Amino acid sequence: MPEHVASPDLITRRQLLAAATVTSVLLSPMARAQKTIELPLPGGPDTRPITTAFPQKGPMILQRTRPPLLETPFEVFDEGTLTPNDKFYVRWHWAVIPTNIETDKFSLAVHGHVNQSLSLSLQDLLELPSVELIAVNQCSGNSRGFFEPRVSGGEWANGAMGNALWTGVRLKDVLDRAGVKPGAVQVRFKGMDEPVVAEAPRFMKSLDIEHARDGEVMIAYAMNGEQLPLLNGFPLRLVVPGWYATYWVKMVNDIEVLDQPDVNYWSKVAYTIPDTPHASIEPGQTNVRMVPINRMVPRSFVTNLTAGSAVRTEIPVMFRGIAFGGDCGVAKVDVSTDHGKVWRETQLDQSESKYGFRKWETQLTFPVPGEYDVQVRCTNSDGVAQPGIPNWNPAGFMRNVIESIRVAAN
């Protein structure tokens, strides 16, 4: 499917029209009978269309058409630890997104506080040593729709995240080629997307120079072994393992080494969190010190059953799901059916990457009929466990409360 969209020049216009006719005949009845999903979010509205209208994407939860916000349907996370490219969530800030990327015309600029400014072609990057890493990419506001009291923003359920095998080059190698001058403090990344209003701030994010040169941060040209879908940042996207996706700048074509801290809107004002445990404050609390959002925190989910599922009593019922440690690996995943009095350790699948999703599985037996809250809790390899109380902040960032689904045993 991506190939079809990606290389229209390889087939004739007549073939393209024929294909389009066939597609419209096959798909139009379904498109008309539009499917929807209930997320469900406290207080609503929680109905969203399922859309197939976006290029290189299968059925996605439509949060916003323009600029696109597309959520991954949660059942995808039960299918495997890697999130397929055509089901990977999408989040853009500005509406002017290039829709025609010619690989031989693209270049990546590296400039600023460096010995030698660079303009690198995609071929230049492909000739540098390649590295691969599996890592979770999660929106800062994933699960925002579950905040209570509710807050404004993209009203996501839990599907603004995904896990992929990223292939690319080390940012460090690119910076070394340019030669970072002494006194550099941060590195700023800018993509090709632009605001409709020219005076609005272009989307840019920065990393500290040590972080940028840690050998893990990469410039990815592939995702799950293929070029990135355009909506996930084709041709190049920054990968910042363990950090929220706001730093994973899409369609990145400009890297600027700074000798002063970045004070642009997206680094200094937007994407900031209270400098408190769990980035949590009381609604209405003021005079809070704010800091840029940064490392991710552990999370875990049941993926094979949903709230309201019916299960049998007396016989073992299999529960499985995914967990990730945030900025480090998963140490253990526990479940409880008695509101946290007793936690039982689940069986973890082998680790593919400390930054990736990890599968867990367990059997639970419900002795008597009734409703049970099945809670799942990840503890990461730094010993940080998911909290029992939801955090709250006005931007709806960093939710990682212990998840719970109520099942009916009978």
Added chain:
Amino acid sequence: MFRSLVLLIIVSSVASTPSVSVGATRIELKSTKVDLPESDRMFPDGQGSDAINNNCLACHSAGMVLNQPAMSREAWTSEVKKMINNYKAPIAPEDVGAIIEYLVSLKGAK
């Protein structure tokens, strides 16, 4: 031999499609052209709907707003001000009040 040379030339002429082999996979980067869907959704009719349709839909589709939870007048006011001050939405000053009133009547917290 000659044939394989011809093939080579063809391959290298296509090589404006950059590619690299990583482990067992060969990654090719092909020029990509897509169409992004537009939304024709308008805000529901009501007092102020013209103001919100005319000022807000240039930068984002209506679904973003219609998916928001019910919020207080204060929260809607600060939302509209954020669009103007932070994101430079060119909203005519005389429309600001009408947009806030529309949002409060459509999605005000009870």
